[in-house]
Amino acid sequence: MSTPADSLLDIRTRLRSFADERDWDQFHTPKNLAMALSVEVAELVEHYQWLPTGADAELDEAKRTGIRHELADVLMYLVRLADKSGVDLHAAVLEKMELNRLKYPAEQVRGDARKSTEY
Numbered sequence: 001m002s003t004p005a006d007s008l009l010d011i012r013t014r015l016r017s018f019a020d021e022r023d024w025d026q027f028h029t030p031k032n033l034a035m036a037l038s039v040e041v042a043e044l045v046e047h048y049q050w051l052p053t054g055a056d057a058e059l060d061e062a063k064r065t066g067i068r069h070e071l072a073d074v075l076m077y078l079v080r081l082a083d084k085s086g087v088d089l090h091a092a093v094l095e096k097m098e099l100n101r102l103k104y105p106a107e108q109v110r111g112d113a114r115k116s117t118e119y
Contacts, residue, residue: 005090019034021081033081040077044070 019025020109047067059067077113082089112119 012083015080030085037077040073
């Protein structure tokens, strides 16, 4: 049975191979990958620009496809950046979720979207 961590490892392995086959590893510095990630996030956001909420009912098939492809680009650059930076994304997410659980106790913040510094 595979786990979420296995899925991330599979993506990482495939991205390493993809970059190696093209001799792109030399360009995949943390700075360049972070910048590329930022660009892909902006391209994702562009699909939602000017929509009232971005709810599924507001999206046509072309927008859904574009969003799916941009989400894939974001994930690929994120996984590649984590790989080049020596970050275990699965462990980092679990660590950050625990910090957020402590910072935002459910009984205190339920239904409240303010930042922790505002309550």
